Amino acid sequence: MQALVTHPPPVTATPLFDTSALKHEHNIPSQFIWPHDEQPCAETPPELEVPPIDLEGFLSGDKAAMSRATTLVNEACKKHGFFLVVNHAIDSKLIAKAHEAMDHFFCKPYSQKQSALRKPGHHCGYASSFVGRFTSKLPWKETLSFRYSADDEDSNMVENYILDLMGTEFQEFGRVYQEYCTAMSNLSLGIMELLGMSLGVGRSYFREFFEGNDSIMRLNYYPPCQKPDLTLGTGPHCDPTSLTILHQDHVGGLEVFVDQKWYSIPPNPDAFVVNIGDTFMALSNGIYRSCLHRAVVNSQTPRKSLAFFLCPKGDKVISPPIELFNGIRSQRVYPDFTWTLLLEFTQKHYRADMKTLDTFTKWLENRSDEQLHGSKQYVKAIKAGKEKKRHDALPLDSIRSDQKDAKLKYLGFSWSYKI
Numbered sequence: 001m002q003a004l005v006t007h008p009p010p011v012t013a014t015p016l017f018d019t020s021a022l023k024h025e026h027n028i029p030s031q032f033i034w035p036h037d038e039q040p041c042a043e044t045p046p047e048l049e050v051p052p053i054d055l056e057g058f059l060s061g062d063k064a065a066m067s068r069a070t071t072l073v074n075e076a077c078k079k080h081g082f083f084l085v086v087n088h089a090i091d092s093k094l095i096a097k098a099h100e101a102m103d104h105f106f107c108k109p110y111s112q113k114q115s116a117l118r119k120p121g122h123h124c125g126y127a128s129s130f131v132g133r134f135t136s137k138l139p140w141k142e143t144l145s146f147r148y149s150a151d152d153e154d155s156n157m158v159e160n161y162i163l164d165l166m167g168t169e170f171q172e173f174g175r176v177y178q179e180y181c182t183a184m185s186n187l188s189l190g191i192m193e194l195l196g197m198s199l200g201v202g203r204s205y206f207r208e209f210f211e212g213n214d215s216i217m218r219l220n221y222y223p224p225c226q227k228p229d230l231t232l233g234t235g236p237h238c239d240p241t242s243l244t245i246l247h248q249d250h251v252g253g254l255e256v257f258v259d260q261k262w263y264s265i266p267p268n269p270d271a272f273v274v275n276i277g278d279t280f281m282a283l284s285n286g287i288y289r290s291c292l293h294r295a296v297v298n299s300q301t302p303r304k305s306l307a308f309f310l311c312p313k314g315d316k317v318i319s320p321p322i323e324l325f326n327g328i329r330s331q332r333v334y335p336d337f338t339w340t341l342l343l344e345f346t347q348k349h350y351r352a353d354m355k356t357l358d359t360f361t362k363w364l365e366n367r368s369d370e371q372l373h374g375s376k377q378y379v380k381a382i383k384a385g386k387e388k389k390r391h392d393a394l395p396l397d398s399i400r401s402d403q404k405d406a407k408l409k410y411l412g413f414s415w416s417y418k419i
């Protein structure tokens with residue numbers, strides 16, 4: 001198991017990895033070479049049969065279209081968590097402008113991009129191969145990530161952030177992505193209606209849960225690599241977020257691990273690739289799956305993908321609707337948590353991979369024991385079996401005051417309290 005980093009690694013004198021410059025060298029630095037069992041397949045893997053979901057049909061209220069959409073989504077999400085959305089009503093000119101704007105940013109000199117550098121422990125800003133964040137298995141990519149809030153009072157958050165970060169030269173960039181993120185947020189709410197129907201909890205349940213979403217937009221830029229068989233653009237992982245709406249360009253490189261084999265998801269400019277993330281897997285009480293996926297690179301052409309990561313407001317309690325754990329699946333599969341805590345875990349303590357949610361659950365349990373009982377000795381005694389676990393309520397300050405009569409179920413035992 002990956003060691004938990006108890007604090008961000010010190011930013012040592014890590015060599016400057018400008019992947020766009022590295023491509024001119026014959027070899028690649030050893031930090032980019034992945035273990036043999038994680039390297040790309042020798043041949044491009046077969047294409048995954050991913051059902052295209054006609055979203056317009058579902059939202060139109062046509063009974064046959066709704067039934068077909070909910071059945072296809074239910075089957076796909078139970079099996080691997082990936083599906084395509086077509087007839088999504090997102091303007092193709094907006095998508096094209098978003099891709100053009102991305103080129104405008106990533107083609108800038110490294111020194112100019114560096115002014116937007118992501119700060120240690122934070123998820124927004126520019127990153128190139130995670131210089132200073134990780135010391136091995138570096139991804140062959142550059143990224144730019146920023147927050148999007150669906151709340152009205154934050155209606156220009158993206159535009160203002162980009163303007164502050166990059167100046168007036170990027171004003172149009174900021175406007176394009178303000179519009180793009182708003183379109184993605186609206187699209188994700190329609191998909192949440194579909195997911196709610198497909199899980200039998202009704203159209204509005206998850207739509208309302210994500211109305212005021214506080215999401216993440218991430219631009220992935222994968223420069224050509226002279227040794228594409230030794231490295232990865234994005235390593236194998238499950239998205240810790242709730243739902244990912246991804247638009248990949250014409251190049252191809254997204255791969256999904258299903259039934260113990262890698263499959264490729266071919267580019268389709270008219271479709272968004274949608275996948276369940278860890279947080280929604282917890283909201284579905286494990287019924288829908290957050291699927292392992294990765295991105296490979298090539299030696300000829302840069303590849304780009306636009307990933308909108310839907311996230312709930314940071315302090316909403318991630319807890320499945322009772323319908324999902326009092327019948328077919330009576331046990332709770334994951335503890336209650338907040339997205340703020342899971343995001344902090346991925347930014348400060350653990351590199352997201354295929355085991356993030358399970359590792360986070362264990363971290364939460366240890367953390368809450370320490371928090372609950374304040375003593376590391378107590379936790380050690382529990383582990384040594386010398387002390388019976390006491391199931392006190394979580395400290396009141398850790399739960400929002402408006403969550404009256406909140407019920408926290410945690411790993412099979414539960415406690416409740418009045419605030």
Ligand SMILES: C=C1C[C@]23C[C@@]1(O)CC[C@H]2[C@]1(C)CCC[C@@](C)(C(=O)O)[C@H]1[C@@H]3C(=O)O
Pocket residue numbers: 123139216218234235236237238239240241309343346347351352353
């Ligand atoms: C919450 C997040 C962390 C990562 C970005 C994201 O918004 C969703 C996906 C996560 C990530 C891409 C999973 C693979 C490892 C990672 C470090 C990366 O390759 O970028 C992850 C992102 C991160 O910056 O932690």
Ligand SMILES: O=C(O)CCC(=O)C(=O)O
Pocket residue numbers: 218220234239246248253254293294295304305307
């Ligand atoms: O670039 C891709 O196709 C996948 C990227 C990805 O999985 C991510 O950013 O989480």
Ligand SMILES: [Fe+2]
Pocket residue numbers: 237238239244293
């Ligand atoms: Fe991902």
